[in-house]
Amino acid sequence: MEKVALVTGSSSGIGFETSLALARDGFYTFATMRDVSKGDKLMEISKKENLMIDIIELDVDKEDSIKNTVQNIMEKKQRIDLLVNNAGWGLWGSVEDVSVDEFKTQFETNFFAIIRMIQEVLPIMRKQNSGNIVNISSVAGRIGFPISPAYISSKFALEGLSESLRFELMPFGINVIIIEPGVIKTNFFEPIKLAKKAENTDVYKDITTKVISGVKMMAQMGTEPKVVADTIIQAIKEEIIR
Numbered sequence: 001m002e003k004v005a006l007v008t009g010s011s012s013g014i015g016f017e018t019s020l021a022l023a024r025d026g027f028y029t030f031a032t033m034r035d036v037s038k039g040d041k042l043m044e045i046s047k048k049e050n051l052m053i054d055i056i057e058l059d060v061d062k063e064d065s066i067k068n069t070v071q072n073i074m075e076k077k078q079r080i081d082l083l084v085n086n087a088g089w090g091l092w093g094s095v096e097d098v099s100v101d102e103f104k105t106q107f108e109t110n111f112f113a114i115i116r117m118i119q120e121v122l123p124i125m126r127k128q129n130s131g132n133i134v135n136i137s138s139v140a141g142r143i144g145f146p147i148s149p150a151y152i153s154s155k156f157a158l159e160g161l162s163e164s165l166r167f168e169l170m171p172f173g174i175n176v177i178i179i180e181p182g183v184i185k186t187n188f189f190e191p192i193k194l195a196k197k198a199e200n201t202d203v204y205k206d207i208t209t210k211v212i213s214g215v216k217m218m219a220q221m222g223t224e225p226k227v228v229a230d231t232i233i234q235a236i237k238e239e240i241i242r
Ligand SMILES: NC(=O)c1ccc[n+]([C@@H]2O[C@H](COP(=O)([O-])OP(=O)(O)OC[C@H]3O[C@@H](n4cnc5c(N)ncnc54)[C@H](OP(=O)(O)O)[C@@H]3O)[C@@H](O)[C@H]2O)c1
Pocket: 008, 009, 010, 011, 012, 013, 014, 015, 033, 034, 035, 038, 058, 059, 060, 061, 086, 087, 088, 089, 109, 136, 137, 138, 139, 180, 181, 182, 183, 184, 185, 186, 187, 188, 189, 222, 225
């Protein structure tokens, strides 16, 4: 039976490579992005290789957008076998400098949106009695480091969510997988999104400059996103319980 995948944040980096890798592996892949004009390269490769990829608009911060996307997929394919929650971004700044509203904005995409995606897709997977949910966490979901507490907290929260969900969904034949990449060569660090207060204060300037230049340097020597995409496929195959 044809397997159907939904990937968020497919416009670049890990989401782009994962959409390609899944389609190459035989999945009918819905590669979603908030600005579909960024999908040209993916479409070009897809046509060249005769892959089954549909590019559709999805802004994971918007509930309506999530509902419409899932509805469109169900109208077209009547099933969803794999959800890859990949869309995310990083906010930089110390705990003192990141406002609570900024923390919330970071959590909106990296955490609450994932809950919305899962809640929308779960009734479908439960009915199928099968499915895989892959959440892209990070090494930052396991270890804290300075000047990115909002990002790190959002990934720690995602780890807790995923571990709880895994137990809840086992009886329904649905797997929950966490992927924890290290530093990957993507657009993630460009541009650096700094908390507003951090732009206008010098208190944490030294450490901020050091941390940001350090991660940018590591990113240049980082792992290719294709390695993460291949790891996702390997994890899904190892995790199949039926
Ligand atoms: N790069 C790393 O070193 C690294 C390490 C560990 C984990 N990760 C995680 O890997 C995931 C992918 O990041 P990446 O490294 O591939 O960076 P990237 O190239 O910047 O890709 C991020 C993707 O998320 C999308 N996105 C952001 N907000 C969105 C929203 N509201 N709705 C829909 N899409 C949205 C972006 O879309 P636009 O093009 O529209 O902005 C883009 O497609 C993230 O969850 C990140 O936390 C990255």
